[in-house]
Amino acid sequence: MASPDIFDRSARRRRRDRAAAGYGAHDFLRAAMLDGIADRLGAVTRDFTDVLDLGCFDAAFVPPPGTRVARLDPGFGFAKAGGGVQADEDRLPFADGAFDLVVAAGTLDSVGDLPGALTLIRRTLRPDGLFLGAFVGGNSLSTLRAVLREAEGDRPVARLHPMVDLRSAGDLLVRAGLTLPVADSETLTVRYASFGRLLDDLRGMAGSNLLASRHPLRRDALARAAAAFAARSGPDGRTDERFDLIFLTGWSPSPDQPKPARRGSAGASLAAALRPPSG
Incomplete structure (x- = not known):
């Protein structure tokens, strides 16, 4: 029996549709993700022909020159604006081996079945195809979590989903069957003039x-959270919020890829390498 979704798929689609019209005023996190992906892609010395932009938002991802790009988004508004298809990332409608590059920036942290989504990504890649992903994870929104706990006292309610940390992200790549896996992170600190501005960005x-499972935040609790947020401000009246961007790199298996060295095949032991020189 499949486990129940931690996320509400219908709400996810609705929220994306509501955000589509004004997304350009709140796209700074995805812009940073796309910059990081472009840097990583620029270090790859090979050509691509068919690219999937997975979770395309406003189609801001620019594919490599000369490639064909397909776009997909779980929200109808974003999918339509990007000339793509609407579907969830863990229910991909593409054939195996359809792409040699898949880019996913900004949505994988809220996928109902993230391990399944990564496995499907690997299946849609041709041998030696590249996956580049980025999402919000780690210790993101630590200030928001703290003020909500403070505001709700002895009976806090889960209002933010659990974040994937860096180590778990790397493990997920391996579990999905992607080779040469790399997971790394960058941290952005955004200084907010008010609690409301942070909530506006998130929406x-x-x-x-x-x-x-969602529960409305009472007005008195919202006021306490806003006050706790303001109490954490610096001399300029702004409060820091943290966003950890997790970047993923993995390749579809291919016989031509370099293989990790067989355990025990090294010519010298680590102990010998660390031994101080004699004399």
Whole structure:
């Protein structure tokens, strides 16, 4: 029996549709992700022909020159604006081996079945195809979590979904069957003039609460959270919020790829290498 979704798929689609019209005013996190992906892609010395932009938002990802690009988004508005198809990342409608590059920036952290989505990504890649992903994870929104706990006292309610940390991200790549896996992170600190501005950004980037079990925040608790947020401000009246961007790189298996050295095949032991020189 399949486990129940932690996320509300219908709410996820609706939130994305509401965010689509004004997304350009709140796209700074995805812009940073796309910059990081472009840097990593620029270090790859090979050509691509068929590219999938997975979770395309406003189609801001620019594929390599001379490639064909397909776009997919779980929201109808973004999918339509990008000339793509609407579907969830863990229910991909593409044939195996359809692409040699898959880019996923900004949505994988809210996929119902992330291990399944990564496995499907690997299946849609041709042998030696490249996957580049990025999403919000780690210790992101630590200030928001703290003020919500403070505001709700002894009876806090889960209002933000669990974040994938860096180590788990790397493990997920291996579990999905991707080779030469790399997971790394970058941290952005954004300084907010008010609690409301942070909430506006989260709504504007379709990043508000998508948990299947959601409970409204009472007005008195919201006021306490806003006050706690303001109490953490610096001399300029702004409060820091943290966003950890997790970047993933993995390749579809191919016989031509370099293989890791067989355990025990090294010519010298680590102990010998660390031994101080004699004399």
